[in-house]
Amino acid sequence: MRRKKQRLPGFLATVFVPFWVYMAINPFARDVWWAENIPIMAVFLLLVLTYRSFRFSSLAYAFMAFWLFWHTIGGHYTFANVPFDAFTDFFGFERNHFDRIGHFSVGFYAFPIAELLLRKRWCGPVLACFFALFSIMSIAAGYEIIEWIYAVSDGGEAGVEFLGAQGDIWDAQKDMLADTLGAVFSLAVFYVLGRHRVHRSSLLD
Structure with missing residues (x-):
């Protein structure tokens, strides 16, 4: 069972690579695509290069993979132009969320950061949760x-698309709040489900 669950990172990577390549074809704006995908490539390569020396839990990889896939889609369309109308209309939002x-x-x-700190016994x-949140x-x-x-x-359209404010003067503050709330959510999951088992390197595996 443990060996099967250790296959998750490889499975996620196997799915992500062709997905990323597909989304790299004919994006909405190539310069915006580069700006959005540099962090994606950096995070993915870091996880691949450090996999043998430190393996996160399955749930940590799942959390990290969600952002990689979601951000890759945003990089292809630009975040303001992702076809998300069904979600927007269902909740009656005035903008693309x-x-x-x-x-x-x-x-x-925040989940893998806390896991790393605790597994290393730092x-x-x-x-660990507070450090991850901050x-x-x-x-x-x-x-x-x-x-x-x-x-x-x-100073042009690419800059506006990368900024993605959609006319909201408080967009930056709301984005930071969303980041923080996501961290609080993932750390709540970490604190409840994983902190007692993480020292045995078996967190949710």
């Missing part, structure tokens, strides 16, 4: 600054 879900999923990375579960909040703020710099330096 595909990007909000994407930011919420950024917070999922701190206890409470401190890490995501810092990344969220840093990314909003990068978006702003890119939009200002580009």
Whole structure:
């Protein structure tokens, strides 16, 4: 059973690579695609290169994979232009919230951060959760600054699409809140389900 569950990272990677290649074909805006996909490629390669030296739990990989797939779709269409009308209409939203879900999923990375800290025994579960939360909040703020710099330096349509504000002057603040709420959610899952077993390297496996 354990051996089968260890196959999940390989399965996710096997599905993700052709999906990413497909989404790299004829994107809405190639310059925006590059800006959105650099973080995707960096995270994916980091996970591949460190897989032999440190393997996260199955749930951690599932959390991380959600963001990789979701962000890849956003990079292809640009987040404001993803065909998400069914969701928007169902809830009666005035704007496309595909990007909000994407930011919420950024917070999922708090789970593997906390898991790493606890498995390495660098701190206890409470401190690990707080460090993971603050890490995501810092990344969220840093990314909003990068978006702003890119939009200002580009000064054109690509900058507007990368920013993805859709006319909302509070978009950056709401994005950071979504990142934070995603982190709180994933850490709640981590704290309830995994913290007692993580030292045995068997968290949810």
